[in-house]
Amino acid sequence: MLERNDLAIKKIFSRPKSLRDMQTHYCAGCGHGITHRLVAEVVDELEIRERVIAVAPVGCAVVAYDYWDFDCSEAAHGRALAVATAMKRLRPQNIVFTYQGDGDLAAIGTNETIHAANRGENLTVIFINNAVYGMTGGQMAPTTLIGQRTTTTPKGRQEKIHGWPLRISEMLAQLPGVKYIERVSLHTPSEVLKAKQAIKQAFKNQIDEVGFSLVEILSPCPTYWEMSPPEALEWIKQVMVKEFPLGKIK
Amino acid sequence: MMTKRILMTGNEAIAEGAIQAGCRFYAGYPITPQNELTAYMARRMLQVKGIFIQAESELSAINMVFGAAAVGERAMTSSSSPGMSLKQEGISYLAGAELPAVIVNIMRGGPGLGNIAPSQSDYFQATRGGGHGDYRCIVLAPSCVQEAYNFMGVAFDLADRYRIPVIVLGDGMLGQMMEPMVIHSLNRKAKGIEKPWALTGCQARKPNVIKSFYLKEGDLEKFNLKLQKKYRLIQQKEACYEGLFLDDAKTILVAYGTMARIAKNVLYKLREKKKKIGLVRPITLWPFPKGIFQQLSVQRKRLVALVIEMSYGQMLEDVKLCTDGKIKVEFCGRAGGGIPTEREIIKKIATL
Amino acid sequence: MTEEIIIAGAGGQGVMLLGKVLAQAGLIQGKYVTWLPSYGAEVRGGTAYCMVIVSDKQIGSPYIDKADTLIIMNEPSFRKFYSYLKDNGLLILNTSFINLAESQLYKRRRVVKHPFTDIAMQMGNARVANMIALGGYLAQKDIVDQRSVIKAMEEMTLTDKRELLEVNKQALYTGLKLYGKS
Numbered sequence: 001m002l003e004r005n006d007l008a009i010k011k012i013f014s015r016p017k018s019l020r021d022m023q024t025h026y027c028a029g030c031g032h033g034i035t036h037r038l039v040a041e042v043v044d045e046l047e048i049r050e051r052v053i054a055v056a057p058v059g060c061a062v063v064a065y066d067y068w069d070f071d072c073s074e075a076a077h078g079r080a081l082a083v084a085t086a087m088k089r090l091r092p093q094n095i096v097f098t099y100q101g102d103g104d105l106a107a108i109g110t111n112e113t114i115h116a117a118n119r120g121e122n123l124t125v126i127f128i129n130n131a132v133y134g135m136t137g138g139q140m141a142p143t144t145l146i147g148q149r150t151t152t153t154p155k156g157r158q159e160k161i162h163g164w165p166l167r168i169s170e171m172l173a174q175l176p177g178v179k180y181i182e183r184v185s186l187h188t189p190s191e192v193l194k195a196k197q198a199i200k201q202a203f204k205n206q207i208d209e210v211g212f213s214l215v216e217i218l219s220p221c222p223t224y225w226e227m228s229p230p231e232a233l234e235w236i237k238q239v240m241v242k243e244f245p246l247g248k249i250k
Numbered sequence: 251m252m253t254k255r256i257l258m259t260g261n262e263a264i265a266e267g268a269i270q271a272g273c274r275f276y277a278g279y280p281i282t283p284q285n286e287l288t289a290y291m292a293r294r295m296l297q298v299k300g301i302f303i304q305a306e307s308e309l310s311a312i313n314m315v316f317g318a319a320a321v322g323e324r325a326m327t328s329s330s331s332p333g334m335s336l337k338q339e340g341i342s343y344l345a346g347a348e349l350p351a352v353i354v355n356i357m358r359g360g361p362g363l364g365n366i367a368p369s370q371s372d373y374f375q376a377t378r379g380g381g382h383g384d385y386r387c388i389v390l391a392p393s394c395v396q397e398a399y400n401f402m403g404v405a406f407d408l409a410d411r412y413r414i415p416v417i418v419l420g421d422g423m424l425g426q427m428m429e430p431m432v433i434h435s436l437n438r439k440a441k442g443i444e445k446p447w448a449l450t451g452c453q454a455r456k457p458n459v460i461k462s463f464y465l466k467e468g469d470l471e472k473f474n475l476k477l478q479k480k481y482r483l484i485q486q487k488e489a490c491y492e493g494l495f496l497d498d499a500k501t502i503l504v505a506y507g508t509m510a511r512i513a514k515n516v517l518y519k520l521r522e523k524k525k526k527i528g529l530v531r532p533i534t535l536w537p538f539p540k541g542i543f544q545q546l547s548v549q550r551k552r553l554v555a556l557v558i559e560m561s562y563g564q565m566l567e568d569v570k571l572c573t574d575g576k577i578k579v580e581f582c583g584r585a586g587g588g589i590p591t592e593r594e595i596i597k598k599i600a601t602l
Numbered sequence: 603m604t605e606e607i608i609i610a611g612a613g614g615q616g617v618m619l620l621g622k623v624l625a626q627a628g629l630i631q632g633k634y635v636t637w638l639p640s641y642g643a644e645v646r647g648g649t650a651y652c653m654v655i656v657s658d659k660q661i662g663s664p665y666i667d668k669a670d671t672l673i674i675m676n677e678p679s680f681r682k683f684y685s686y687l688k689d690n691g692l693l694i695l696n697t698s699f700i701n702l703a704e705s706q707l708y709k710r711r712r713v714v715k716h717p718f719t720d721i722a723m724q725m726g727n728a729r730v731a732n733m734i735a736l737g738g739y740l741a742q743k744d745i746v747d748q749r750s751v752i753k754a755m756e757e758m759t760l761t762d763k764r765e766l767l768e769v770n771k772q773a774l775y776t777g778l779k780l781y782g783k784s
Contacts, residue, residue, distance in 0.1 A: 050453040053321070065459045071449040073320045074461040076343045079313035082305070086317030086325070087449070089301045090275060094321075094451050112313070115306035257626055257637065283641050366641065427664040428622070428637040430629045508663070515662030589665060 016040035018049050020069050029229025031130065031186045031219025032060055036067050038196045039099070039126060042203055043070065048095045053087055055080045059101035060134040078109025081116035084123050095206055097124035102143040103133050106168040110142075113168065117212050120177025124202045125214040127169070129244065130221040138224030142166040145243050150224070165243050169216045173250040179211035181249040185218040187236040191246075218244055258431050260398045260424040261286035264354055265294060267402030268326055270436040273352070274300035275325035277314035279307055281333045282366045283422035284356035288328065308333040312340025312353070319349040320460045322448030324406050328354035330422070331372050332363060334380070341415050342381030345477075346462025350409035352402070353387075354418045356425035359586045367587030368422035368508060373564035376417050377536040384474055386481050388416040388488065389535040391506040395429035403436030410443040412484055419535060421560065423508045423589075484537055491539035492531040495521065496546065499528025501602055504569055505558040506532045509590070513558050516595045527599070530555075535565070543572035551577065554602050558590055559583040578602075603658050605745045606666045610651035610683050611675025611696070615719075616732030620673065621652035623736060626754035627746040628656040636664035649679045656745050671743065673735050675699060675718070687711055694738055696731060714738060716780055722773060730773035737777015748778070 015021060018040035026032045043049050049070050056064040058077035065072030075083040080098035088096040105113050105127050116123065132150055133139040139152040143165050147156040157165075169181050180202060184195035195217055202213035218240050220232035227235060258266070265287045268276070276291040288304070295302035301318070305311035311327045318325035329337060334355045344351050357372045359365040376389045388408050392398040398420060405416040449458050464470035492510075494517060496502065505513040510531040520527045532539050546553055555577060557566040566581050573579055582598040584590050607624065611617040621637050628635035638653045653666040671692040674680045676699040687693055692712045698719035716738060718731040733755075740748055752771060759767040 051451045053449045053451065055317075062463055063465070065461060068457075069452075070457050071452050072457065072459050072461075073317070073449055074343075074347065074463055075316070076313060076339055079309065079316070079340070082310040082313035083317035083320070085303065086275060086277065086301070086314040087321050089303070090318055090323050091321050091450065111306055112310050115310065255629060257622070257629055257635070422641075423638065423664060426639055426641050428625060428635075429661075429664075430635060511660075512662040514660065518659075589663065591667060592662065 016044045018043040018069050020067055024067055027223045029220055029222040029232055034186050035217055038199050042200045046203055052095045055084045055098040057100040057104040059104050061099055064099055078104050079112055081112045085116050085121050088123055099126045102129045102141045106142040106166050117172050118175045118177050120211045122206055122209055122211050124206045127214055127216045128219045129216050130219045132221050132224045134221055134224055169249050177212055180205050180213040183216040183244055183246050185236055185246055187233040253432055255430040255432055257428045258395055259286055259428050260395045260420060262290045263395045263399040263431055264402055265290035267399040269294050269298055271403040271406040273324045273326050275318035275323045277303040277305045277311040278327050279305050279311050281330045283358060283425050284328050284330050308336035312337040315351050316340055316344055319351045320449050322445040326352040330356050330358045331360050338381035342383050343462055344415045345385035347460050348413040350413050351415050352405045352409055353415060357421045365587055369585050370421055370560035371585050376419050386536050388414055389419050391419050391535050393507050393510045396431040399431055421508050488534060489537040489539040490533040491542055495528040498526050500526040501554045502528040502530055503556050503558060504530050509558055509560055512592060516592050538568045540572045547573040547576035554578045556580045558595060560589055561585045605656045606669050607654045607671040608666055608669045608683055608686055609673040610649060610679035613650045615675040617650050618652050620732040620736050621654045623754050624654050627750040630750040630753050631746055634661050636661045638664040649682055673739060692742055694735060727769055730770055733770045733773035734777035737774040738780055741778050741781035741783040
């Protein structure tokens with residue numbers, strides 16, 4: 001005879017506790033929503049929601065604090081890792097992470113990024129690389145690919161004028177203070193799962209006091225890539241990963 | 251606690267005052283003439299188990315202070331004029347996020363790299379907000395080493411009470427000079443101010459958010475009105491000055507910080523010669539002690555105010571605004587390393 | 603009484619310490635004192651100086667533009683500061699490093715010249731030239747007394763540097779003796 005429990009419908013998928021029940025402001029096909037959710041799932045699974053302090057960037061994810069249901073701070077453009085450094089030093093019992101875009105982390109905040117990494121701050125960094133400035137309307141980012149058209153590179157990015165796409169993760173990997181860097185992508189469900197594992201690793205490292213851990217996430221921006229969401233995912237797969245190869249960097 | 255008089259530099263006195271006031275986070279970047287303050291903090295924070303960080307830039311230092319303030323710690327940074335220009339971004343964000351913090355500016359000559367001589371040329375920057383947006387910082391101006399120490403207690407209390415950045419404005423001379431002073435207790439009530447808004451992890455409470463971003467139409471205006479209300483309250487309650495011989499003075503000297511010391515000497519010298527000189531020394535530069543100027547200009551139409559600054563007339567504008575053309579306001583000032591001497595001031599007074 | 607003293611020399615000649623001892627002695631006697639150093643880039647040029655004011659009254663500017671006394675330990679400092687001395691001011695010169703034996707510049711000033719560094723080397727430590735100069739100053743002017751200076755030196759000496767205190771005291775006495783005081 002069947003037990004009552006065998007018949008009950010089990011809930012196997014639900015909204016993470018760390019994610020608020022609301023609609024985000026992100027464009028269709030944007031990677032921020034997925035990444036927010038992955039972070040929230042990891043925070044729930046590691047049972048650190050009540051210990052977490054997030055530092056949101058200036059960029060499209062500026063209002064991440066509206067979506068996450070834990071303590072959050074804003075930071076001036078590029079300064080998230082300076083803000084987070086002080087927080088973690090003063091409150092080592094908390095889990096402090098920054099969530100930053102390419103312009104924030106690798107252009108205006110390069111100095112803060114390099115020096116926080118070089119000090120080996122025990123922090124977790126979620127780095128969204130979508131090769132473009134989203135919030136300000138699609139300008140060239142430090143990570144914009146050669147030939148990629150943006151509002152400030154109307155003829156496409158050219159090495160001679162604009163320099164090359166900045167592989168900041170590879171740069172940071174040179175520093176002894178950096179303990180873990182992995183580049184992941186969101187272009188297929190299986191890649192999304194890998195991304196989640198990397199995010200989890202970066203948080204675990206902080207809990208275990210391993211040190212500075214960063215996950216770079218190749219994330220679609222259909223709006224400023226002027227593509228449909230499926231095309232954007234395909235572009236990551238066909239083009240972007242060639243410049244930014246996936247996998248563990250350190 | 252020590253009650254013995256000891257010799258200390260202004261820079262060190264400021265740092266010790268901060269420690270005594272419960273400051274447990276300092277981030278800074280080297281710049282003359284305030285380096286002794288940073289070095290003192292590096293030593294002292296080790297002793298009191300606080301955090302000291304030599305930041306990679308002024309921007310980073312002020313943003314570290316932002317982070318420290320956000321988690322509820324008494325935090326400070328210090329710099330000198332060119333470094334203060336860089337810090338303005340962070341100060342605007344502190345004001346926008348209503349975070350308490352103390353920022354010390356040991357002013358030097360400008361503009362640009364200028365020089366390292368004492369100056370009072372950052373008065374506008376300090377009292378008008380300095381960064382972008384409609385905000386103010388409370389600005390305290392100590393004029394001796396003992397005050398430099400004492401005012402740190404006041405600065406942290408005001409910062410916590412009003413959730414506002416407080417600037418302690420000195421100059422290279424105050425920072426570098428040694429003077430006898432007493433390290434006394436700065437225990438104050440506000441030290442125990444609760445910070446339920448601080449980010450500490452959302453255990454047994456709703457999540458807290460620290461932000462200065464108000465995108466929804468109308469929200470930012472509402473927030474600004476709230477700030478303006480706070481600023482009015484501070485103007486009503488916290489303006490502070492020292493007045494000397496205001497009852498019978500026919501000429502009042504107006505000076506702050508180091509310049510007020512020199513003005514005071516002039517005053518006493520001329521008083522010995524029976525000259526009717528008085529002095530107003532603004533202690534809070536913002537809020538500016540408007541009241542005394544309004545009162546004097548209404549009661550005593552024939553009074554002359556002589557504003558003396560190590561700048562080309564920055565506080566002068568505040569004195570003119572407060573007196574509203576009702577009394578004569580004259581000026582005596584030098585900058586770029588020049589300091590008005592007693593002789594120059596006495597000569598100027600003779601021409602009034 | 604207000605005494606304004608500029609002490610100048612090369613880095614390493616102990617001019618800052620000389621000034622601090624004077625200021626501390628003034629503090630011990632309950633006087634108003636200020637001590638203002640040269641700082642930052644200025645120090646790189648080879649001239650370090652400090653300005654000390656000892657007074658019965660509150661002190662306005664700690665910066666001195668007309669000094670009652672100059673204590674000068676080397677020639678570049680002499681050139682930089684001689685014009686700061688008041689008429690009839692006291693000029694104390696370390697002739698070990700100043701070659702202007704007779705100078706127009708000495709006119710209307712009380713000049714006291716001795717090879718402080720040579721004397722210090724004879725004592726076995728060139729670095730105490732500053733305290734010999736201080737002894738010379740104490741012998742000339744009655745601004746702070748010898749007892750307060752000794753007490754200041756004792757207060758300022760770290761416990762693990764006691765042997766240096768003796769050497770410095772001896773240097774001070776040597777300076778006083780140069781002018782027949784002890």
